[in-house]
Amino acid sequence: MQVFHIRYRNTQGTLMRILNAVSRRGLDLPYVQAEALEHTHNVTLLLDVNPKQTGQLCRDWHAIVDVTDVRAGAPEDVTHAAADWTATPHPPSSAAISDSTTRAAMA
Amino acid sequence: MLRGADIVLQCLRAEGVDLVFGYPGGAIMPLYDALDGSGIRHILTRHEQGAVFAAEGYARTTGKVGVAIATSGPGATNLVTGIADAKMDSVPLVCITGQVRSNLIGTDAFQETDVFGLTLSLTKWSCLARSIEEIPEVIAQGFHWARSGRPGPVVLDLPVDLLKATMEFRGPAKFTPHAKPADVHIGSSSCETLIALLEQAKKPVALVGAGAKLSGAVPELRRLLDDLNIPTFATVHGLGAVPPEAPYYLGMVGMHGTRAANMALHETDLLLVFGARLDDRVTGDPSRFAPNARIVHFEIDPAQLDRVRACELPVIGDLAETIPAFHQAASRVSLPNWSDWRAVAGGAERAELDPRGLAQPTIRFLDELFSRLPADSIIVADVGQHQMWAAQRYRSSSPRGFITSGGLGAMGFALPAAVGVQLAKPDATVLCVSGDGGFQMNIQELATVHRLGLPVKLVIVDNKYLGMVRQWQQLFYKRNYAETDLSDNPDFVAIAKAYKIHAQRVSEEAMSEFPVASATADVLDRFLQSREPELLVFDCQPEANVFPMVPSGAALSEMMFEKD
Numbered sequence: 001m002q003v004f005h006i007r008y009r010n011t012q013g014t015l016m017r018i019l020n021a022v023s024r025r026g027l028d029l030p031y032v033q034a035e036a037l038e039h040t041h042n043v044t045l046l047l048d049v050n051p052k053q054t055g056q057l058c059r060d061w062h063a064i065v066d067v068t069d070v071r072a073g074a075p076e077d078v079t080h081a082a083a084d085w086t087a088t089p090h091p092p093s094s095a096a097i098s099d100s101t102t103r104a105a106m107a
Numbered sequence: 108m109l110r111g112a113d114i115v116l117q118c119l120r121a122e123g124v125d126l127v128f129g130y131p132g133g134a135i136m137p138l139y140d141a142l143d144g145s146g147i148r149h150i151l152t153r154h155e156q157g158a159v160f161a162a163e164g165y166a167r168t169t170g171k172v173g174v175a176i177a178t179s180g181p182g183a184t185n186l187v188t189g190i191a192d193a194k195m196d197s198v199p200l201v202c203i204t205g206q207v208r209s210n211l212i213g214t215d216a217f218q219e220t221d222v223f224g225l226t227l228s229l230t231k232w233s234c235l236a237r238s239i240e241e242i243p244e245v246i247a248q249g250f251h252w253a254r255s256g257r258p259g260p261v262v263l264d265l266p267v268d269l270l271k272a273t274m275e276f277r278g279p280a281k282f283t284p285h286a287k288p289a290d291v292h293i294g295s296s297s298c299e300t301l302i303a304l305l306e307q308a309k310k311p312v313a314l315v316g317a318g319a320k321l322s323g324a325v326p327e328l329r330r331l332l333d334d335l336n337i338p339t340f341a342t343v344h345g346l347g348a349v350p351p352e353a354p355y356y357l358g359m360v361g362m363h364g365t366r367a368a369n370m371a372l373h374e375t376d377l378l379l380v381f382g383a384r385l386d387d388r389v390t391g392d393p394s395r396f397a398p399n400a401r402i403v404h405f406e407i408d409p410a411q412l413d414r415v416r417a418c419e420l421p422v423i424g425d426l427a428e429t430i431p432a433f434h435q436a437a438s439r440v441s442l443p444n445w446s447d448w449r450a451v452a453g454g455a456e457r458a459e460l461d462p463r464g465l466a467q468p469t470i471r472f473l474d475e476l477f478s479r480l481p482a483d484s485i486i487v488a489d490v491g492q493h494q495m496w497a498a499q500r501y502r503s504s505s506p507r508g509f510i511t512s513g514g515l516g517a518m519g520f521a522l523p524a525a526v527g528v529q530l531a532k533p534d535a536t537v538l539c540v541s542g543d544g545g546f547q548m549n550i551q552e553l554a555t556v557h558r559l560g561l562p563v564k565l566v567i568v569d570n571k572y573l574g575m576v577r578q579w580q581q582l583f584y585k586r587n588y589a590e591t592d593l594s595d596n597p598d599f600v601a602i603a604k605a606y607k608i609h610a611q612r613v614s615e616e617a618m619s620e621f622p623v624a625s626a627t628a629d630v631l632d633r634f635l636q637s638r639e640p641e642l643l644v645f646d647c648q649p650e651a652n653v654f655p656m657v658p659s660g661a662a663l664s665e666m667m668f669e670k671d
Contacts, residue, residue: 013223013234016224020227020228024228055413056410056413059411062409065284
């Protein structure tokens with residue numbers, strides 16, 4: 001596993017272009033975190049890549065118009081933030097229909 | 108107060124645009140409504156793919172940004188192949204697409220497609236405009252990215268309500284990009300390293316790609332190669348960068364390259380790459396590509412480095428700057444004389460170029476045509492066997508004289524691209540070479556040719572097969588010609604005549620004599636000298652193959668030949 005830190009100007013589609021460089025190679029994305037940092041943005045990716053892929057990815061990212069800096073580093077302790085699953089599900093789930101209600105409706 | 112549509116057109120004029128290609132529809136109607144009197148000529152094609160390929164043809168032959176316009180939804184999706192093609196072949200292209208009203212975006216409205224998302228991985232830059240005030244900046248930025256650095260495609264998606272809205276227009280915007288730290292150029296230490304590599308090399312070679320032409324570095328490159336005098340070859344997009352008569356030139360390299368070029372590349376110990384991506388059609392099996400070579404890669408786009416093999420020395424920057432810088436440094440030292448190596452590497456090449464030694468009638472046919480072309484002619488090739496035959500036989504030293512869909516390999520490219528080329532170069536002879544399969548992919552553009560009265564010279568090499576696929580089926584799939592038979596092709600001569608384009612056939616037998624009979628020569632002369640659109644259908648031997656051929660996954664040294 002390798003960690004990549006990519007700084008970019010948060011213009012339309014730039015984050016998606018960064019992620020496309022990964023998805024077009026069929027690589028899994030076990031961890032992604034994007035955040036605003038003063039005047040720029042940073043996205044951190046954790047990827048299982050070989051050295052050749054690392055080189056290709058870094059160069060592809062660097063070629064994206066609004067990417068300003070690309071760094072590769074050793075894996076860090078990147079943990080998923082706890083998701084908030086208490087909110088109302090969306091789209092709303094169907095109301096439960098009892099067997100008797102169903103039979104009545106179909107009668 | 109000006110409408111958004113008028114502002115778009117004024118901004119296009121400010122970018123130097125006077126010719127656009129397109130196809131109208133609902134969401135782009137305000138732009139079409141504003142065209143009259145804008146100073147911009149619009150070419151109506153008969154399909155959006157025709158428009159984008161025509162814009163590419165225009166851009167490839169002029170170096171200017173080509174512009175294609177389409178409506179939302181299917182209009183935009185029909186542009187996608189051309190956008191991908193422009194990305195692969197580094198073509199400066201701006202596609203302007205109409206979009207549904209801003210308040211309908213995301214609702215799956217009629218003819219709504221997420222063209223921004225759809226083309227993200229195909230474009231160099233793109234933008235969905237969100238206000239009329241953004242339009243000048245969006246256009247300025249789009250054109251900047253399309254033409255700067257390694258050129259490429261840009262998509263500007265404009266919701267119809269922005270095109271209808273009005274605002275006080277203060278003039279086109281100027282865009283100044285942020286500097287990137289990788290915009291470096293060759294330094295003295297790089298020159299010293301490169302000179303040291305050359306001094307150690309016993310078998311140096313040079314590989315020339317499209318980048319040398321796109322950067323306008325051809326004169327500097329030729330001067331450098333004249334001085335180095337090392338075996339040199341070109342990719343399909345590098346054809347014309349080096350004069351074919353140069354004593355060190357070995358022709359095209361790669362899957363259907365010459366024996367001499369491929370063997371020299373396989374044996375070299377120092378490979379100088381000038382603006383080439385080194386894709387698989389050039390390298391063969393990457394693990395066995397130039398196995399003994401150190402690689403020096405002159406390239407404007409750092410993303411192209413080390414894709415196949417790590418290079419010893421990357422020289423990042425515009426070749427128009429890096430080549431002269433290196434040449435100047437190299438001229439101060441005495442480099443080895445590699446004439447013995449050059450003689451060995453090029454020994455077989457001259458015989459290979461002699462048309463009398465070739466029994467293949469289609470090659471003879473192309474040779475007869477090419478030998479009659481004026482010097483400033485432009486050949487536009489479609490995709491398939493005829494493309495490779497044409498590339499093998501191309502003998503011009505015109506850097507932008509051979510145009511084809513090389514990276515994407517998009518069948519149907521040539522006919523609409525030839526429209527764009529002929530409009531850009533109205534006095535030049537434009538020879539469009541297609542196969543019977545590819546011609547039918549955009550056959551509707553015959554109507555565009557007729558309407559404009561373009562004197563394009565159209566050739567169909569008609570073997571009644573999807574020839575290149577059939578060749579692979581013959582060689583690698585035990586002759587299982589699955590779904591490649593086109594023996595029920597329509598009568599192309601009759602079709603052309605229905606579009607009011609003069610057409611005739613040339614039989615394969617006509618190419619059996621050398622030189623050709625005077626009657627055949629007259630047909631070819633009249634075809635090329637006409638100032639009207641013309642179609643010539645060449646009845647090609649159905650099972651003719653393109654050789655040499657490096658099988659997919661093989662090394663360049665493992666070429667197949669006809670006699671194999």
